[in-house]
Amino acid sequence: MSNKFINLSDMQFEISKEQTNYISKINDACKNIRNIETDCYLHERFNENIIPEFGKIGMLGCPISKQYGGLGYDFLTYVMALQKIGMEGGSLRTFFSAHISIGQLILQNWASIEQKKSFLPFTTKGESIMAFALSEPLAGSDPSSLTSTIEEKDDYFLLNGIKHWIGNGTFADVFTIYAKEKGNVDSNLNGKISAFIIDKKNFPDFEIVEIKDKIGLLTVKNAQLNFKNYKIPKKNLIGLRGDGLHIAYTALIDGRLSVAAGSIGVMEDCLTESINHSKERVQHNSLLAKKQLIQQHIVQIKVAIESSKWLVYKTALLRQKLHDYIESLKNEYSDWIYKISKENKEYQKLKNEVDLFASMAKLNATNNAFDVSNRSIQIFGSFGYRKTSRVARHFLDSRATTIYEGANEILELKIASLLLGKEYKAY
Numbered sequence: 301m302s303n304k305f306i307n308l309s310d311m312q313f314e315i316s317k318e319q320t321n322y323i324s325k326i327n328d329a330c331k332n333i334r335n336i337e338t339d340c341y342l343h344e345r346f347n348e349n350i351i352p353e354f355g356k357i358g359m360l361g362c363p364i365s366k367q368y369g370g371l372g373y374d375f376l377t378y379v380m381a382l383q384k385i386g387m388e389g390g391s392l393r394t395f396f397s398a399h400i401s402i403g404q405l406i407l408q409n410w411a412s413i414e415q416k417k418s419f420l421p422f423t424t425k426g427e428s429i430m431a432f433a434l435s436e437p438l439a440g441s442d443p444s445s446l447t448s449t450i451e452e453k454d455d456y457f458l459l460n461g462i463k464h465w466i467g468n469g470t471f472a473d474v475f476t477i478y479a480k481e482k483g484n485v486d487s488n489l490n491g492k493i494s495a496f497i498i499d500k501k502n503f504p505d506f507e508i509v510e511i512k513d514k515i516g517l518l519t520v521k522n523a524q525l526n527f528k529n530y531k532i533p534k535k536n537l538i539g540l541r542g543d544g545l546h547i548a549y550t551a552l553i554d555g556r557l558s559v560a561a562g563s564i565g566v567m568e569d570c571l572t573e574s575i576n577h578s579k580e581r582v583q584h585n586s587l588l589a590k591k592q593l594i595q596q597h598i599v600q601i602k603v604a605i606e607s608s609k610w611l612v613y614k615t616a617l618l619r620q621k622l623h624d625y626i627e628s629l630k631n632e633y634s635d636w637i638y639k640i641s642k643e644n645k646e647y648q649k650l651k652n653e654v655d656l657f658a659s660m661a662k663l664n665a666t667n668n669a670f671d672v673s674n675r676s677i678q679i680f681g682s683f684g685y686r687k688t689s690r691v692a693r694h695f696l697d698s699r700a701t702t703i704y705e706g707a708n709e710i711l712e713l714k715i716a717s718l719l720l721g722k723e724y725k726a727y
């Protein structure tokens with residue numbers, strides 16, 4: 301037998317008493333909003349109770365630095381909170397993903413200190429809600445083909461274009477947005493994508509149209525945003541000009557981790573619901589729970605949950621490593637920008653590792669959650685075919701999770717190119 305042991309020392313998922321207490325507060329908040337969330341789902345309304353209920357326990361800024369009003373929790377705690385929230389449905393979890401994972405974390409990672417001070421404290425208090433505006437009607441899986449344009453004028457940028465499917469889009473106050481440079485005196489910049497902050501409270505002159513015909517995720521609000529000669533103050537550029545796509549892509553790593561975490565919660569809720577129902581429902585003179593084919597569904601659900609957890613928690617630990625490394629560099633460079641990160645080999649190594657694991661975690665957990673919710677509906681029979689049942693809502697919501705934050709086909713291709721090398725990139 302080989303005497304070489306694999307070092308699993310960084311794979312201990314032990315959490316402190318403080319963290320356990322925090323998850324139990326999340327659990328209480330989930331219980332408090334449960335009935336209203338169900339009602340809102342049936343009436344396709346955003347649940348207004350979420351912001352005060354989760355705001356009072358700091359969830360609106362869970363992984364954000366204390367300096368900006370957040371709790372400063374590590375990624376494992378954040379992921380476990382999202383897992384718990386996921387039990388109440390993908391809609392609820394999507395609100396947090398848009399506000400935090402592909403919202404605040406972008407500012408925390410890439411914005412200047414001035415920008416952080418101007419926006420983050422309001423978002424952690426819940427006075428401003430965040431959203432991520434990358435996708436366009438002609439650019440979904442391939443954001444590099446986006447057609448929104450940005451033109452530099454005297455003391456502002458002029459934005460023209462359409463963004464669609466933007467989560468929290470109907471009521472968010474702060475958006476990050478990505479557009480192509482055009483008409484620039486520096487011809488090297490033309491066609492490159494830059495990232496900006498949209499401050500709707502102070503600059504509200506754009507059109508917001510709610511997307512109303514969704515088949516699931518019915519309490520989260522998605523919108524199309526139409527920008528026509530919209531002025532963005534120069535100070536709202538994030539990072540360096542031309543680095544927008546890198547900023548968006550790193551944000552999506554956090555987005556994927558959040559979707560994967562929520563998917564575990566979805567599956568856990570499906571398991572509880574399925575066990576309860578199968579122990580109550582009698583057909584052919586015995587409980588469904590006594591039928592071997594029903595037991596097989598229940599076993600498959602449990603296996604899916606436990607196997608998904610490994611990838612999600614491991615990704616959270618890797619993401620924490622990347623975070624700690626970035627923070628250590630920030631002491632050296634007051635404003636952390638892509639220019640520095642591009643030249644830093646350790647950053648690239650850590651980022652590629654977390655990118656790979658977040659892609660695998662999301663691909664695996666979302667496929668599993670869709671399959672699990674489908675199995676649960678089968679266990680429930682006709683009782684699961686109504687939006688009033690939790691398993692039906694999980695089924696409808698989890699359908700979206702294989703499409704957004706990187707469609708699962710794209711993630712498969714991405715994982716392949718990370719394993720085989722850039723020259724094998726097939727997308």
Ligand SMILES: Cc1cc2nc3c(=O)[nH]c(=O)nc-3n(C[C@H](O)[C@H](O)[C@H](O)COP(=O)(O)OP(=O)(O)OC[C@H]3O[C@@H](n4cnc5c(N)ncnc54)[C@H](O)[C@@H]3O)c2cc1C
Binds near residue numbers: 398706
């Ligand atoms: C509920 C919901 C919420 C969303 N929230 C946001 C948000 O908050 N912010 C935001 O910016 N966007 C958001 N989106 C948009 C989302 O990111 C896109 O829908 C997603 O990137 C896929 O793009 P698309 O829908 O245009 O599909 P397409 O890009 O047209 O792809 C269609 C199908 O083709 C596959 N495909 C595409 N290219 C390839 C290839 N090279 N090889 C193999 N298969 C391929 C895809 O995997 C997919 O299955 C949301 C979408 C939904 C449904």
